[in-house]
Amino acid sequence: MDKIRVGVIGTGALGRHHARVYASLPDTVLSGVVDILPGRAQEVAESFGTEAYTAYADLFGKVDAVSIATPTTLHAEIGEQFLKQGVHVLVEKPIAPTLEDADRLIQTAESNRCVLQVGHLERFNPAVLQLREIVKRPRFFESHRMGSFSQRSLDIDVILDLMIHDLDIICSLVPSPVDQVHAVGIAILTDRIDIANARIHFEDGCVANVTASRVSMEKVRKLRLFQKHQYISLDYTRQDVAVFSLEPAPGGGIPEIVNRKLTPEKKEPLYEELNAFLKAVRGQEPVCCSGEDGRRALVLALQILQQAEKAQALEIDRS
16 A cells, blocks of 8 residues: 555544644655634644645545544544545544444444544553553452543543543453443533542452542542552553562562562554554554444443433432
8 A cells, every 4th residue: 555645533632633643654644634613724734734624525535544533422423424435444532422323333344344443542552551461360440530621522521531541441451241330420510420430340350440530630640450469550641550569588488569660661652543543554453442442441431421420310319
């Protein structure tokens, strides 16, 4: 394949970074960016030497692959149209707002033999890749993903916006179906849930306690897990992993706790993600986060959302 012609639909906070990375990749041509706000599209286009459009259909016939970084409610509509045109699609997480929409995307990609990749960015975090090498049989997870309020992604709640990152990573590390979900959530600054906590029980006995907030004063991105004789702490932002292990003492004495810090080479996850997408488009590697992977995370996120909304409704009734 010659240079891959790519486009970006949605040039907000995340979409403009997709455009930046594509413009920097060899063997890739950024053919255009799309946004319903003409000025924003033009600004990004001028920054990265490409064309600006206000309708996604303007890219038909001009691209081989696209990133969709629009509001979640538009993922299925736009993704389906490009897949029907034979264009490979990377759609930002969550894959879609509903399972029906997710299934439409997956089926359309299969029917048209196109790559469908979901933008679960943390899969490409060097610390997560390092973590995968040492996780054996996790028994308990504690996850915190917290940030300050932003005007972006207000079409969805914090579970689909932020928590879903950790749900995807945890599910990829636990080879067991989900058994039970308990969740609570509260709307603070919007009409949707802005802070939520979920306790997830897997059939193999593993438990995950997951918290996400978009109304916090500080930014926290951490995942902690426990497995036999080992405690592991991952910092997504610092891209490092701390490992505390119970190991036999020399000479058969009392076991000792040994700690070590793993600091893999720092890399930009988005660069790694888009590079992996283009390799999948070329047929050089399998899709790193398929539509089915994105659907699996969405199933769990929607379960949590349903439980949290029930809990919130009960609280409102009491008041």
